[in-house]
Amino acid sequence: MVIGVLKEIKGNEYRVAAVPATVHEIVRHGHTVYVETGAGVGSGFSDAQYEAAGAIVADTNTVWEKADLYYKVKELFPQEFKWMNKDKILFTYIHSNAHPDETDTLLGSHVSAVAYEDVQDEEGKFPLLRPMSELAGKGGFLAALHFAQSVNGGPGKLLANVTGVETPIITMLGCGVVGTGAAELAAAFGNEVRILDVNMNTMLAAKKTSPANITYMISNRSNLEKCLRESDVIINGILWAKDRKDHIVYREDLKLMKPGAMIVDVACDENGAIETCRDTTHDDPIYYVDGVMHYCVDNIPSAFSQTASVTLANATLPYLLQMADKGFKKAMEDNRLLRLGMTCYDGKLTLKETALKQNREWTDADELVKVW
Template sequence: MIIGVPQEVKNNEYRVGLTPGNVNSLCQRGHCVLVQRGAGAQIGLSDDAYQVAGATLINSAAEIFQKAEMIVKVKEPQPQECAMLREDQTLFTYLHLAPDPAQTLALMKSGATCIAYETVTAANGLLPLLAPMSEVAGRMSIQAAATHLEKSNGGLGVLMAGVPGVSPAKVVILGGGVVGRNALQLAVGMGADVCIFDRDIDRLRQIDLTYGNRVRTFYADGLLIEQEVCEADVVIGAVLLPGAAAPKLVTREMIKKMKKGAVIVDVAIDQGGCFETSQPTTHADPTFVVDGVLHYCVANMPGAVARTSTFALTNATYPFVEALADHGVLQALSINRHLCNGLSVHKGELTSLPVAQAQGLKYSLAEDLLAA
């Protein structure tokens, strides 16, 4: 198979879809890998390293899209990339379609087979290709919050850990999944006063067993959320409904009641965000203020630590890339139901039920399309 790795074009996105090690493994299996020049240069993965690994270096993304049978990326395709996709091509990347009707329609129009990292499943019911970036984003959310709590960065001027005689920052985490638990780990480690909300009692019980009285655990009740959010210095939005738009757990009215200079970090912004006032931002311009509350809503947070993120991501994605290349896309999807759960668009048809529900579009069963 001819596999193409273009350079990412999203704002301040330096991750890359395959490492030189991945390329070497694919080439040893008889596949051809095309890598755009400079694709990994910003994170220390040189063109020479890719060439030694067996890649063919290509000057432009347009040539990559023209020649490759499968495109392996990191972030959702931008409009100019959607326009280059074709019917006999496969796209394997994060898509986050639910809050993005324009991208959904562009991918359907292309006729390409589009597989989303974030909805590929595992036998244990988890999301193995979303987890590594969720770990990174969860940990980064506390770093970002601590930085933006500083007065010079627009915050209230609160030290996350406090000092003897002065209270630490109060941190509220909405969601106890991978993002939430990683945010919790860092917040507790920094000495913050932390509470976490979730609707999974077993998950809350496990958090309680791990952290004891260092963390307050709450069932996600609307009134309790409002009470804690309004008293918080930091609120982390870490809610995930796989493939679907994130629920709006914090309303505009609740934002109005928060402390002026408090910080919210909406890690769920890729799926539309879980704060009613959220809108996507970039690393170049990461924050905005609503009713005195600082909003950090960067849609590709792990891109800021792109080298760590690239290796963490490709450790998880590579086995699936190998399967798609070795077996062929349609056969790989047919024999692996977990990979098939990642199929979002095929031959102009939408195969993701959560996306169809979010956008009011027609939905087709992936198995039926593959059988046809």
């Protein structure tokens, strides 16, 4: 199979789907890899390194034309729509539920597509989200550290334990990879750290390896209000179902927060767990609602592009090789967990979440593979 590694065109997106080490593995499996000129530069990888790993470095049009499988990081942008057709496979973070025009293109072109964010493991977790979630959580705390500075619009408070000063309180919503990643750095800076979650077993497991300045609290309304009143930073890492209409933190709740407090929404689900969240960018990362600073950058890991690219490429490679070695259909038939990531096939929408949000017809992937 011919694999095409594309240069991302989203603003401030410096990650790349494959690094030279993973290209080498793909080539060892007998596949051809085309890498778009400059695709890895933003992550510190030169064209020469890709060539040394066995890739063919080529211009944009050549990569799109030659590839059987498009290997990317971000969703499709309008200028990329024209390359989708029935003979192609798309493997990337697709986020079709948030982009109706992209969904139109995927279905209209009859392309086969698998979304990183929907692939699961045997425990029901998301292995291709995990490496980015850890970086996003840690990056979210670093963003709070940055924007808490008076020179960056904040209250001028150092989010660390400083002698003679009251210790800041940092609260994480969710004890998943985002929450524990952010908590690791926040605790290392000496802050009083709180994690709210509804799953006691998850918190008990996390507590076994965490420092004493992290407190685990059941997520209920009483505890949430306490944390809203007392926290300097609220960091949200809870992915919100797209068809839900309720929230964890409502706009009215911002009145509970103290002056200078901020919200960092790593999940970035618009109108999601945090009602007042809307996506922002690295160029324009913050906004205020009722006096509360919000940081809602939707691609935090891009700020740490080399680390992000290496960890993402390591995570996605086994799944890519299944599709490349076996072909798309056989890979989907053989791996139920990979099949959960299938967004569409031959004009059929197989991701239920997108069907619900966009009021589209849904095809059960499990049933589809029995008859295709």
